[in-house]
Amino acid sequence: MDVEPFCNGYLHLKPKEASLVDLILLLFSSELKRQRFVDCPERHNYRSFGYRWLIFISVIAQKVLFSLRKPMATVGYVLELWLNLLSSNGGFFMILINGLKGKLVKPDRSSATFTSVVGNTDRRVELDSHIKPNNDGRYYASLSLMAAKFSYENKAFINNIVKNHWNMEFLGFYRFWNDYEKLFSTQAFLLQEKRVDPNVIVVAFRGTEPFDAIAWCTDVDISWRYVYCNDIVPRLPYDDRSLMFKHFGACFYYNSFYQGKVTKEEPNKNYFSLLWALPKYVNAVWELVRGFILPYIEGPDYGEGWFLRFFRVIGLVIPGLSAHGPQDYDNATRLGSLTSPLQAQDLIQ
Template identity: 60%
Template sequence: MDAEHFCQGYLNLKPRDASLVDLILLLFSAELEQRRFVDCHERQPPRSFGYRWVIFISVIAQKVLFFLRKPMAIAGYALEMWLNLLSSNGGFYMLLINVLKGRLVIPDRSSATFTSVVGYSDIRVELDAQVKPNDDSRYYASLSLMAAKLVYENNAFISNIVKNHWNMEFLGLYRFSNDYQKLFSVQAFLHQDKMVNPDVIVVAFRGTQPFDATAWCTDVDISWYDIQNVGKIHGGFMKALGLQKNRGWPKDIDPESEPSFAYYSIRKMLRERLQNNKEAKFILTGHSLGGALAILFVFVLVFHKESCLLERLEGVYTFGQPRVGDEQFGKFMERNLKDYEVNYKRYVYCNDMVPRLPYDDRNLFFKHFGACFYYDSFYQGKVMKEEPNKNYFSLLWALPKYVNAYWELIRGAVLPYIEGPDYREGWFLRLYRVIGLAIPGLSAHGLQDYNNATRLGSLASVPQAQDLIQ
């Protein structure tokens, strides 16, 4: 890949080109540029064993995911169909009765009732009635969380909830390809909230689907780019958003001849909507991978000097977002977020492992920026510069994480009796929490706890958030 004309430096991994011999040689040789699956351009590339080991793990993980793509998709399809089959027929016993009576209801994947695996982990679809539109600080976070949750669903499901439950205008669900894998890898939906003044358009990016190997490859790809010397940026996320081979980020593309890239398509829709509504603003949101795409969307707007859009951007609200760049990139973003008066709130629940990845250490350079809105397992929150146990794997934190995982399982059974039936956890989520006993922090990434945090959580030191950004 020839990226010199748009990058000061880059590391691009091509796992499909890596043989077993190539991978072994990588571990024993510091000459990265000699490996055919490593495309590297930097003045002084790190050559330590630790750095090469991280590349090795990233490539191995992607090759395994390539191999498991179809089995994972089949498993996800079967699980979703089973969950919806149970729901459509009124539970397991009614399912048996309907089979015997010949009245079995087969779920339609495109219907407004068909729910994703992620949706079954938290079945709530109504907005928090306790949070009013005039309470900007809480309302935007609550609305963003629900949008970030809803974007995992199909078009009919989202349209029904936005129109008939939220009484808002549904602007469409969209899927986008990228220039590297030629696969649909990004999903986003837009809706307009006219209950607030001024109107706000919400753009929600979908996070990683549990059985989508392509999305997982995006997560574990540690390729990076330093575009015009603003700092190193996560290459996997940039590729998903629309970074192009040999071209980088041209300011404009021909929509008739170019593929449907997420950044350019969403930017075009926002331009048109905001042009027709001079007072409206917009917010960006996403969970997990979706959160990374949301904040990097802002970076590309800054890179292209899209002042007209940036001045209309109210805020970016992410939930369980992984790291997206290095310290230099973080400082660049903080300056621009401050200049354009953009609220950036990065929510982290307790031991969620995803915000603690990729690592912030001497082998990897990734570092969060802005204010962290951190909530513990009692949903008590505080504004911090960085979440505790920043790199997840730590002997010091091992025992507390396991104890907390057991507490979360118990809390899930008790909470409905304290807060009401809206906080009841189904058998599927309880099973997910049981798995979380073996891998603490896995179940903490689910949307149930982020939803609870926005509804029940108390937050201390909110005035400190802007100070942390500055």
């Protein structure tokens, strides 16, 4: 993999090529270039044992996750099917009754009602009616967040929400092929916010799926590149590309003359620090308690289902996990405040 023409510094890890012996030798050698599972410039040596230890942990985690990809995918498939079986039939007891009557409703994964595991943690589909699009700075933040949440759903589901619930224009649904992994790694959709400002186009990319081991490998991969990007042009079908340029100045836009730096930053450098363990456990307990209290304070829209509460119980064991659900981000947007209204141009900058 030759990345030198695109950047002046990089570190590329190849876990599949790393043996146990290679990983042990890594801990005792600062010359990473000699490691067959590491691709970096000749001049880059890492004498810090702490950095090499981080590489060691990253590669081990990726190899473990890769070995679990099929079991994780199976668990996710069954869980998603079960959650939709419950919602399609009206609960566990109705599954029994409908089964006895021969009227069991079987979920269709391509239907507009089939919901992902992520979607089942927050089943709200409507935009907050209290956030007015014309004079509330939270509107575009809320719209973007809801779009990001639905980026995990199938095309029919998203099309139905955008057109029939939000009264906006559904522009397209895309799945992106990862040629390195030889699989479809993510998906995205576009919508046009024509109710208030037709110049606003939202592009929502799906993040990490809970039971996608390959996606989790990406999250624990510390490979990085320091690049200067030039002449970035969107690789979209002609019609959508024309629309993007026609509505130049939308929430997400592409400029072929853009120049900038792309870097990878660690979001939480001290996640595994013992010093931060206690506050994370305290916060996990508070998240569970808050889920019961909030509906009584703010209304039934803030109620949590059994699945999300079960997820919060898991968060007591793995602190920090349950804090990253769409319900919490959605609540923060609905209940938060901004010092000044944000217009679409503010979001662009």
